[in-house]
Amino acid sequence: MDDDRFRLLVQGVLDYAIFMLDPEGHVMSWNAGAERIKGYAADEIIGRHFSVFYPAEDVAAGKPARELEIAVADGRLEDEGWRLRQDGSRFWANVVITALYDEQGELRGFGKVTRDVTERRAAEAALRESEERFRLLVQSVQDYAIFMLDTGGHIASWNTGAERIKGYAADEIIGRHFSVFYPAEDVAAGKPARELEIAVADGRLEDEGWRLRQDGSRFWANVVITALYDEHGRLHGFGKVTRDMTERRNAEQALRERRRLVGHLVEAQEVERRRIAWDVHDESIQSMVAVGMRLQLLAARLPDPHASAVSGLDESVSAAIARLRGLVSRLRPPELDRHGLVEAVSAYVDDVAGRWGLAHSVRDELTAEPSPEAAITVYRICQEALSNVHRHAQATRIAVRLSTVDNGTLVRITDDGAGTAGGDAGEGHFGLAEMHERAEAAHGWLSVDSTPGEGTVVEFWLPLLPDVPELEP
Ligand SMILES: Nc1ncnc2c1ncn2[C@@H]1O[C@H](COP(=O)(O)OP(=O)(O)O)[C@@H](O)[C@H]1O
Ligand SMILES: [Mg+2]
CATH class of the missing domain: 3.30.450.20 (PAS domain)
Structure with missing residues (x-):
């Protein structure tokens, strides 16, 4: 490349200030990049000493002269630091000064290439700062x-x-x-x-x-x-x-253990109830039926007023038998075994709500029959919830809805009563607590939502499969 074209190339470069200094440091040439970066036009700067580019403190410390000395000694010098523009503003410069010699080895001056790296420096500083902040965050x-x-x-x-x-x-x-x-x-x-x-x-x-x-x-x-x-x-x-995770693991284990215990208790309770129900049904009721038949035979053979006295006794025995049958079916609802959950709940709601004078409805939206264990749990929670409505709510109506949701049975019991459930009922009130425990022992959940003056919603969900395997850590 000949000198002229090379000169034109340097002249046109915009991203670098490329210019020459004489051996004393006076500016001898100027390019477009130098004008862009430093602000001076060529005729404003040529002939002036290059120390005008340095901040006053650097000039006072003799930095411009020292940089030329180093360039002479080492052939080249690279520096980064603040430099001044014509308007006095500063920029962060990357500067390379090269000593230039002629064929005779005579120092002819210096070539100087300056880049404005203010943005790069700011980006680096920002990165450093954010890394530092992040490090502090992690550290603490x-x-x-x-x-x-x-x-x-x-x-x-x-x-x-x-x-x-x-x-x-x-x-x-x-x-x-x-x-x-x-x-x-x-x-x-x-x-x-x-x-x-x-x-x-x-x-x-x-x-x-x-x-x-x-x-x-x-x-x-x-x-x-x-x-x-x-x-x-x-x-x-x-x-x-x-x-x-030690604490969480301990808490989880305690909870698992508790559920296991409650599960056993609930199961033992059901077994015991079933046994009592059978005993009452097979022995007490059978023998009272036999007594009733004897009394009827006796009444037929006796003259009045003995006959009517014995008939009276027979009626008492019949009434007692009816009460015992009620007890048996509360202990072990026969519909649950014979006709499934919805029938059993419906029969129970019809029976008790009818007796208590409550308007009532049972809506069946089940698409899957829960397991026998889950069905018992649903039935027991319904019993407890309904007895609460009777004892505490002063409601006029009660609605039960059973549906299949998320592979489980969702039951919602709504009353329009006082809406005073929830909170801490204090010593001796175990009903709500037991409902929660039953639901959780079956790996489900239960919630009670009471609005004073509007009523109470008891809602619970039990998985269809009774034994969701829990991962033992
Ligand atoms: N359906 C309801 N409507 C209004 N209050 C209720 C209802 N269910 C429960 N409660 C209130 O919550 C309390 C706690 O109920 P529970 O735990 O079953 O204990 P208990 O029935 O033995 O009082 C009750 O004493 C009652 O004040
Ligand atoms: Mg109760």
């Missing part, structure tokens, strides 16, 4: 142990939560292998290494299990390990987030 998190492992599994960073949960201070643990957190049997089984392998293969691994604190005690941990890659796609290490 208390509830999670958040730390990094290098590719070999050695701890590379530590936060407050890690110290709180695991007991180690940062300087006690950084550099050590993360297998110290695993119980001996897991280490022997190669679990730590395997977890890193899975994290590499799948990008991420989640695990729950026992981990060790510094003092050797165990805690139940939820662990997520994430493989971290740099911008070239090379494995950079691992991020590890650990939560101490």
Whole structure:
């Protein structure tokens, strides 16, 4: 390329200020980029000393002259720093000064290339600041142990939560292998290494299990390990987030145990009721029926007034038999076995609401029959809810709706009474509590929604399958 064309090229460059200084530092040439970046037109700046581009403090410190000296000594100098525009404003400059020699080895001056990198610098500063803020955030998190492992599994960073949960201070643990957190049997089984392998293969691994604190005690941990890659796609290490789930696990176990117990109690209660119902039915009722028949025979043979006295006795016995039959069917509703849940609930509602003088309705929207266990639970909760309406609500009507929702049976019992259910009824009131427990023992839920003056809605749901398997950790 000949000199003229080269000169034209340099002249036209907009992104870089490219110009020459004489050996003393006076500006000898100027290009479009220099005018754009620094603001001076060529005729305003050529011949002036290049120290006008430097802030006063740099000039006072002799920086412009020193930069030329270094360029002479080393052939070249690179610098980043504040420079001035013609209007006095500052920009962050990347500057390269090159010493220029002629064929005789005589210093002819300097070439100077300046870039305005203010935006890049601001972006870098913003990035640094946000990284710093993020680091501080991670550092101060208390509830999670958040730390990094290098590719070999050695701890590379530590936060407050890690110290709180695991007991180690940062300087006690950084550099050590993360297998110290695993119980001996897991280490022997190669679990730590395997977890890193899975994290590499799948990008991420989640695990729950026992981990060790510094003092050797165990805690139940939820662990997520994430493989971290740099911008070239090379494995950079691992991020590890650990939560101490010991309390939650204990609470879950206590709850499971409680449900199991309630479940047993409810079952034992049903068995006992059924046994009593059979006893009453097979023995008491049968023998009273026999007594009744004897009394009738006797009455037929006796003269009055003895005959009418015996007939009176027979009526009393019949009434007692009817009451016992009622008792039997409350203990073990025969419709439940014979005709299914809706029939049993309908018969019960017709019976009691009729007796209590309440308008009533039972709506059947079931599309699947619940299991016998669930049916019993539905029936018992309905019994309890209805007895509450009778005793507390002063309602005029009651509505029961059964439907199949979410693979379960949803039951809604609505009254238009006082609406005073819910809250803490205090000592000796177990009805609502027992309804909740029955529903939960069957792996369902129950809610009571009372609006004073408008009434109460008791709603509960039980899964169709009685035994949803729970994952034992
Ligand atoms: N359907 C209802 N309407 C109005 N109040 C109710 C209703 N159900 C329950 N309650 C109120 O909630 C309290 C607690 O009910 P419960 O736990 O069944 O105990 P108990 O029936 O033995 O009082 C009742 O004492 C009553 O004040
Ligand atoms: Mg009650």
